Amino acid sequence: xxxxxxxxxxxxxxxxxxxxxxxxxxxxxxxxxxxxxxxxxxxxxxxxxxxxxxxxxxxxxxxxxxxxxxxxxxxxxxxxxxxxxxxxxxxxxxxxxxxxxxxxxxxxxxxxxxxxxxxxxxxxxxxxxxxxxxxxxxxxxxxxxxxxxxxxxxxxxxxxxxxxxxxxxxxxxxxxxxxxxxxxxxxxxxxxxxxxxxxxxxxxxxxxxxxxxxxxxxxxxxxxxxxxxxxxxxxxxxxxxxxxxxxxxxxxxxxxxxxxxxxxxxxxxxxxxxxxxxxxxxxxxxxxxxxxxxxxxxxxxxxxxxxxxxxxxxxxxxxxxxxxxxxxxxxxxxxxxxxxxxxxxxxxxxxxxxxxxxxxxxxxxxxxxxxxxxxxxxxxxxxxxxxxxxxxxxxxxxxxxxxxxxxxxxxx
Amino acid sequence: xxxxxxxxxxxxxxxxxxxxxxxxxxxxxxxxxxxxxxxxxxxxxxxxxxxxxxxxxxxxxxxxxxxxxxxxxxxxxxxxxxxxxxxxxxxxxxxxxxxxxxxxxxxxxxxxxxxxxxxxxxxxxxxxxxxxxxxxxxxxxxxxxxxxxxxxxxxxxxxxxxxxxxxxxxxxxxxxxxxxxxxxxxxxxxxxxxxxxxxxxxxxxxxxxxxxxxxxxxxxxxxxxxxxxxxxxxxxxxxxxxxxxxxxxxxxxxxxxxxxxxxxxxxxxxxxxxxxxxxxxxxxxxxxxxxxxxxxxxxxxxxxxxxxxxxxxxxxxxxxxxxxxxxxxxxxxxxxxxxxxxxxx
Numbered sequence: 001x002x003x004x005x006x007x008x009x010x011x012x013x014x015x016x017x018x019x020x021x022x023x024x025x026x027x028x029x030x031x032x033x034x035x036x037x038x039x040x041x042x043x044x045x046x047x048x049x050x051x052x053x054x055x056x057x058x059x060x061x062x063x064x065x066x067x068x069x070x071x072x073x074x075x076x077x078x079x080x081x082x083x084x085x086x087x088x089x090x091x092x093x094x095x096x097x098x099x100x101x102x103x104x105x106x107x108x109x110x111x112x113x114x115x116x117x118x119x120x121x122x123x124x125x126x127x128x129x130x131x132x133x134x135x136x137x138x139x140x141x142x143x144x145x146x147x148x149x150x151x152x153x154x155x156x157x158x159x160x161x162x163x164x165x166x167x168x169x170x171x172x173x174x175x176x177x178x179x180x181x182x183x184x185x186x187x188x189x190x191x192x193x194x195x196x197x198x199x200x201x202x203x204x205x206x207x208x209x210x211x212x213x214x215x216x217x218x219x220x221x222x223x224x225x226x227x228x229x230x231x232x233x234x235x236x237x238x239x240x241x242x243x244x245x246x247x248x249x250x251x252x253x254x255x256x257x258x259x260x261x262x263x264x265x266x267x268x269x270x271x272x273x274x275x276x277x278x279x280x281x282x283x284x285x286x287x288x289x290x291x292x293x294x295x296x297x298x299x300x301x302x303x304x305x306x307x308x309x310x311x312x313x314x315x316x317x318x319x320x321x322x323x324x325x326x327x328x329x330x331x332x333x334x335x336x337x338x339x340x341x342x343x344x345x346x347x348x349x350x351x352x353x354x355x356x357x358x359x360x361x362x363x364x365x366x367x368x369x370x371x372x373x374x375x376x377x378x379x380x381x382x383x384x385x386x387x388x389x390x391x392x393x394x395x396x397x398x399x400x401x402x403x404x405x406x407x408x409x410x411x412x
Numbered sequence: 413x414x415x416x417x418x419x420x421x422x423x424x425x426x427x428x429x430x431x432x433x434x435x436x437x438x439x440x441x442x443x444x445x446x447x448x449x450x451x452x453x454x455x456x457x458x459x460x461x462x463x464x465x466x467x468x469x470x471x472x473x474x475x476x477x478x479x480x481x482x483x484x485x486x487x488x489x490x491x492x493x494x495x496x497x498x499x500x501x502x503x504x505x506x507x508x509x510x511x512x513x514x515x516x517x518x519x520x521x522x523x524x525x526x527x528x529x530x531x532x533x534x535x536x537x538x539x540x541x542x543x544x545x546x547x548x549x550x551x552x553x554x555x556x557x558x559x560x561x562x563x564x565x566x567x568x569x570x571x572x573x574x575x576x577x578x579x580x581x582x583x584x585x586x587x588x589x590x591x592x593x594x595x596x597x598x599x600x601x602x603x604x605x606x607x608x609x610x611x612x613x614x615x616x617x618x619x620x621x622x623x624x625x626x627x628x629x630x631x632x633x634x635x636x637x638x639x640x641x642x643x644x645x646x647x648x649x650x651x652x653x654x655x656x657x658x659x660x661x662x663x664x665x666x667x668x669x670x671x672x673x674x675x676x677x678x679x680x681x682x683x684x685x686x687x688x689x690x691x692x693x694x695x696x697x698x699x700x701x702x703x704x705x706x707x708x709x710x711x712x713x714x715x716x717x718x719x720x721x722x723x724x725x726x727x728x729x730x731x732x733x734x735x736x737x738x739x740x741x742x743x744x745x746x747x748x749x750x751x752x753x754x755x756x757x
Contacts, residue, residue: 065720068507068508184615185701185704185705238610377701377713385704
């Protein structure tokens with residue numbers, strides 16, 4: 001009884017001090033396809049805190065327009081786990097809360113993932129802070145490797161090797177396939193898993209200043225050929241041709257020999273599909289080298305929310321060691337460099353590959369990411385489907401190159 | 413609610429309205445007054461005129477009152493939004509941020525927009541194919557269910573059933589039916605031995621387009637059938653009988669009796685079908701997300717993309733106005749071609 005009284009009065013004092021009148025419920029949106037780390041950290045937070053967070057999952061391909069329309073209609077959530085590449089666009093539109101002063105007084109501010117903070121900064125003010133870090137990696141199913149007579153511990157180092165292995169795995173059965181990718185005009189999936197092929201070998205799809213489309217390179221031609229060849233040889237399930245990202249984690253079904261996926265997926269596989277024995281390595285470039293896409297989400301707060309303090313309290317919890325450990329367990333790499341080692345301690349060693357990928361990873365910086373890359377009808381998404389599945393590869397290159405340049409020019 | 417508010421309104425109208433005018437009484441009395449030059453009559457004349465005017469204006473107000481609810485709905489939900497859309501179309505209007513006046517630049521941009529042109533082409537192609545398909549199915553069905561035969565109610569119900577499903581729901585259902593692994597069509601074809609392996613129907617333009625056309629016909633033909641059925645049933649039996657006695661064959665009766673008498677019904681069904689097809693969006697968005705390599709972007713889909721993916725609300729508004737104009741022109745052309753509204757039956 002006394003304990004309860006004490007607890008109540010303590011809570012009351014706390015509330016009085018923090019100025020919050022009662023427990024608040026923060027409304028947050030998170031995109032789908034980023035694994036469970038965010039959901040789990042919300043659960044952990046709700047279990048241990050007075051304030052509550054309700055997380056709503058929004059399809060990743062529609063998050064941007066849904067958020068933008070919600071802002072325009074005055075129905076926006078308090079905070080958002082936003083794909084970090086969109087932060088500049090929303091900050092530029094003046095829709096996000098300025099977090100500069102609060103962020104800079106955080107004792108660990110300088111050890112927060114620098115690329116996230118960079119993308120969260122617009123005109124020297126900080127609008128987004130790192131929430132989750134993800135890199136793309138190459139995974140192979142060790143069980144299927146063994147069955148196909150391949151060395152399950154030997155990671156493939158080139159796309160020739162991947163194709164040869166895929167052929168052997170395909171022979172295992174009617175519904176067993178050697179390779180998988182979401183080929184149905186899923187721009188987000190393909191920028192994440194397919195561009196590392198050309199990045200690793202020194203090419204890029206945009207010039208360094210982001211003002212010229214440089215799609216048509218010998219490396220990209222070769223990368224397209226590698227995928228085309230696997231499709232032609234029937235090493236990829238036919239459903240891949242229309243997968244717009246909903247079945248991105250097909251590797252989970254245990255019938256796919258090899259697939260490029262993300263660190264989030266490693267967390268999901270380890271925690272929810274313990275039966276699948278898989279290995280992880282860096283994605284090989286088409287002409288040697290390795291690369292990866294450094295992505296993840298920034299935490300942004302809608303301008304004018306009334307629950308600013310509660311939202312900040314939640315973010316501080318995410319940055320605590322406890323929060324970072326929960327995130328890491330479900331596949332998000334630690335966002336705080338200073339406690340990364342500690343957060344990953346005792347976790348699956350395959351997560352370390354994801355961390356290693358950061359060193360070779362890239363993130364395209366463009367305000368038109370949605371138009372150029374992610375939109376299901378944008379030039380990149382259309383290109384990947386047309387070049388890999390279509391009959392006219394040259395036409396696909398020419399169209400996409402022209403359209404990308406047109407979009408870039410119209411935005412200048 | 414509606415009844416409660418309207419009833420007192422009607423009552424007050426009934427109470428305040430003057431007694432019905434006597435059309436036969438006034439002119440001769442007026443004439444008499446002029447001839448006899450009775451002072452009283454001259455005195456009452458202007459008063460009478462006034463009351464007629466009053467009566468006339470009261471009638472006019474009453475008429476306005478009667479159509480007011482409908483007018484209010486049309487103004488609030490059509491006229492104002494259209495005017496606002498027109499206003500927006502003259503701006504660079506981003507979804508977030510501030511808008512800027514740019515005059516007719518959006519319309520100039522439209523004229524040179526290759527993607528808009530290809531969306532128009534695809535929409536026209538789709539509209540023609542799907543309208544022909546719907547009529548080719550719905551007309552025989554209407555003739556089939558018009559005759560009194562056993563179980564005709566059951567047939568009508570079965571054919572009409574898909575109409576009550578939402579288009580989005582139907583699209584999702586067909587996405588599953590067309591799924592290569594876990595669907596129905598592909599695996600069924602394979603089980604029947606017609607194909608060697610289950611095809612991914614939505615992966616190539618032709619098969620995806622065919623799937624969508626079949627889905628839409630399955631979904632819409634019942635509705636067109638009901639419209640055509642009412643037209644068929646409105647044809648007096650005596651006429652058909654007379655034609656038969658005169659020795660007209662089945663085809664002759666159809667060609668020279670049924671078709672001309674159904675012109676209005678066909679016009680209605682045609683306009684509904686064409687308008688609906690030009691505004692098609694759900695099936696492409698849900699079933700193919702714009703189709704293999706963007707080849708199934710309809711005009712509305714393009715407007716949606718411009719407005720809510722690229723955030724160019726101003727340009728989206730300009731495209732919407734253009735679409736509205738196109739639809740109006742097409743509807744007028746259809747009415748002209750079918751000679752509707754020029755004469756009374």
